[in-house]
Amino acid sequence: METYVNRLKPSMTANGHQSDSNEVPPTPSKSKSAPTQRSSSRSNKKRSSKSTNSTTSEFSLEHVNEDHVADFLQALSCDHLTQNDSGPEHIAASSQLMSPLRSLKNSRKNSKKKKQDEGGSPNGLSHTLLKYPFVFLIGCTMFVELLLYLGLRQSVRIWESLFSWRGKRRELRTHLRNSTTFEEWCQSAKNLDDHMKKEEWKVNPAYGFYDYRLIQKVIKHLKLYREKDDSESADNLKDVLYACLKQNFAGIENAKLYSNTYLGTKYLIDEYIDEVTKSIEALVKSTHIGVDDKRLAFRLYSKNYGRSAFCLSGGAGFGYFHLGVIRALLDQNLLPSIITGTSAGSLMGAIVCTRTDDELRHVLVPDLAQRIQIAHDSWTTKLTRYATTGAIFDSEQWCRDAMWFTRGSLTFKEAYERTGRVFNVSVIPYDAHSPSKLLNYITAPNCVIWSAVLASAAIPGILNPVVLMQKVPLSGRLIPYNYGHRFKDGSLRSDIPAQALHNHFNVNYAIVSQVNPHIHIFFYANQGSPGRPVTHRSGKGWRGGFLASTLEQLLKLELSKWLKVLRDLDLLPKVLNQDWSSIWLQKFDGDVTILPKAGLRDWFYILADPDAKRLTQLMKSGQLQTWPKIAMIKNRLRIENSIAIGRRRIRESLKSSRKKKTVASKAMDQQGSGGSGISDDGVSGDEGKYMDEFKFLSGRRLSMPGNIGGGGGDTDAIQGSKLLKEEQRRLKFLSQFTDTPGLGVVGMENSASYIGSSNKNINSSNNEPLIPYGGDNEVDDYMSDDETDVEL
Known part of the structure; x- marks a missing residue:
């Protein structure tokens, strides 16, 4: 289902491919054509061993723009202006960021200057004397608690495997986990629900986590007013929709409603969703309400109900798990139009937001592995690079590789006009005290996406902070964004920018794919999660028993408490000039949180490129983890999309009526009667x-x-x-x-x-x-x- 209006349609070239209308035309530069051909030939030689006859034309395309690479390298080589913002600009021979060897040599020389600059850091005598003893004691305590926590989780897992999943139940779960399509998974989930006698729970509307009586009353009134064909009923229908089109109305979006079964929820919820969508459609078609009243009503519906966003977390090599989640949502037409990505998630989000649905279906396949060559260097090369530059990866190499994922140097605005998707990338300035930024087509319309992806992936020690680049509309060349200041990984502070999304786009419902390896191990659904009920006491108990759930919660709170103590008392040393406490002390989940099924073996691939076989496994795992959440996501987006479609149809009707009024007004002008420019009710503008x-x-x-x-x-x-x-x-x-x-x-x-x-x-x-x-x-x-x- 198309949920957007594509104002900028791509043109077709002679060979039948879609050409980017926003791609920068080649300039008459001497340094562009030859380097581009050499770069393309080198890239083709590297990838020739991996190419197969089944590879689609999308994988053979090259989007590297040598002029843009040169602009980026020049921006990286420039030093910032001095503190007085005076003097000629100095072009450094190497990166401004010093390597570990050079920084060690210059640390003593600049120690006095640093003490003067860091006036805000605590320097009391007791703090200086007790800082490191406290860090040692707290660190030992946290280490013991972490071991206890991991041991508890493994004990619960073994207990469930030995005692909860036995006989017919184990056989049905095996079929569920081996499903290859969503339809096959649904049938296996239904069989498991039938075996565990969940049908009675679905039929019975009563449940303590939502107001089922209110839902029944709303269904009754909506059906009554929808079936009547008179002005009074149309007005009543509009009022009832205004009352119920709100986030989590009567608790229908409560995750517990979907955590008691493997497939679906209460039948009353499904009936409510069906009736609301029918009523919205009936209101759009109603002839008893004027177009202006409909426009106003649906505008308020949209504001009150809010919008959904798809958030892709960071996670290094675990980020390829996002591809399976994206594919599962795409196949069910449930991919939200607002997408945000951080670090590895920004690279996956760039694939989605620079391509149409048809293009995505050809790209999100295991053959995509042939284009992933971000970490192909040997570890000897990586360690040598770290000793000389302070990072194990090269910014220039990542720049060239990222251009394929972003279809060249597309900007946020150009990608939005091409696909209708709103892409957001979270970054933080290199300055330790500056707030994080959310880049999108509103806040940074001309910013080039691949530079934002590099900045969002610039973890200290992995990739040096980079300069964001923006495209000059007339010349097509790239210049530094925000005075050339550098930016780094946004997941260090804002992995899921929920508040910024709400401020910009009225987002109040987040679908989060959380793959950070240091985070997803702490998710423990003690009372089940959507599509994954607790096996203990037929879904009515606690995971692993009440005692195990209590210990898990206490240990997790203890670890969080000590991290807050280290942060608030400024005890944690800043490694690589970065406060690392925020990578645990921030919000990482959403209204729907999709977690990977990862094992210890996956940690060895955290900085490695996947081959086609491993990418197939990651995508299949992502799909299997997403399918249990489909029912909850679908019910939310059905109403949201119905409101959006209604607004679009009303807008088309309004434009049609305005054209008729314009024709009539011109006819009146020809007869000598002009309008006053004021609306019929005597007011204008806001x-x-x-x-x-x-x-x-x-x-x-x-x-x-x-x-x-x-x-x-x-x-x-x-x-x-x-x-x-x-x-x-x-x-x-x-x-x-x-x-x-x-x-x-x-x-x-x-x-x-x-x-x-x-x-x-x-x-x-x-x-x-x-x-x-x-x-x-x-x-x-x-x-x-x-x-x-x-x-x-």
Whole structure:
């Protein structure tokens, strides 16, 4: 299902391939054609042994731009300006970042200067004397607790294998794990549910983790209003949808609803999702509501319900597990349009966000391994490079390799226009005190994606911090971004930038693929996870028993406590000028968290390129770990996509009606009658938009259905006390569909004062903008109907 509007369509070349309309045309430079051919020939020689006849044309394409590589190397070789920002720019012969040998020689020379610069660091006598003894004691305590934790986890695993999975249950689970397609997995999961007698749980609507009575009432009213064909029912349908189209309404997004079965959830939840999507479609097609009212209603639906994002964590060699997760979501048309990646996740996200769905289906195959040559150097070369440059990988080599994954030097804006996907990359400045940045087509539209990917993967000691590059629109050349300051791995502080995504795109639902090896080992679903119920006591107990779950939680909290003590008391030494405590002390999960099934053997490949056989295993593992979450993700995205499709159709109808009005207006102009440029209700601009929200939220009818209000309705003029009275009636009507009875859509304490003040200004001619209902005094980008691609 297409959930976006592609405004920039790629053109077709003579050989039938899609050509990037945003690819920089070759300039008449002497240094471009010959080096490009030599580079292509060298790359082809390296990959000739791995190429097969089944390789698609996508893998044979080369996207290296030698001019852009030269611009990048020049930016890396330039020193920053001095602190006084004066003097000529100095071009260094080597990297600004000193190797370990040179830094050791210069450490004594610059010790006095560092003491003067680091005025914010604690330097008390007791802190100096007790710092390292405390670090030693805390480190020993944490080491013992970590051993106990790992031993406990292995004990639970052995216990479950020996006593929980026996006989027919073990046989069914083996079939489940050996599934090769999603359909086969669903059948195996259904057989396992039937064997464990989960069907009775699905049929019975009662459950303590959601308000099933409220859901039943909403289904009843939605069906009633949807089947009636009159104006009153259409208005009621719109109001009920406004009440229930909210995140986690009545608890339907609670993960526990999906953690008691291997496939699906309560049948009442499925019935609710079906009825909501049908009601949304019926409201779009309704002829009893004007197009402007529909536009406003669906804008508010979208804002209240929010959007979903797909977050790809870092994880070095474990990052290739993301490819299986992406493939599983792509096959089910459940890939969100907002994608964020950090470190290794940014490289996988770049593949997705620079290619269309059809291109992805040809790329996400085991043959992709032939293009992965990031770590092909020998360890002798890597150690030699680390001794001379301070990093085991070369930035220039990674730059050339990354260009294939990003289809050349595409910018964030160009990738968004090409695919309709919003790509986000999390990076942090090299300065230890600067906040992290989220790069996307809004915050850094002209920033080149491959430079952001390199910056997000620049772990100290692995890859030196790099300069972000941005494309000059007219010339197509690259220049440094943000005055040439360097950036490094974003996962050190912001592996899952949930708050930044919410601020930019109204994201309130995160689907996280978490593969960080130091993080996923601490995920322990003591009461099961979506698609993976607890086997103890037929899913009603605790994983490994209550005692084991208690010890696991206590040990994990103890480890977290000591890490916070080391961080807050500034006890942890800064290795490679980096505070490493944040790699554990941040939020790593989401509303849906997909974890890899990794073993000790996988740690030996953490800095190695996978071959086709290993990539096949990683992708299959990723798919098997994603399939149990499909039901939960699908129910969320069904409603979200229905709202987006409704907005698109209403927008098309609105554009069509505006064209008709434009034709009529031109005809009137020819007859000598010109318009005033003011809307029909006497307001324009933002004031008109605020008035629309007020009209929707402040009650439009003099009566409500059923026993609430009664009587006929005159909607032409509602003034003063009548307006307040009708708002109270409307809130009473909506209270039966909200979690807080009597409260309704907005607080009653604000309704009277707002209605009283706004009623005086409805027909006023002053130019002061009205405040939207509920106190929100800004109009967000994702609320605008002009930004069509952002919505879909």
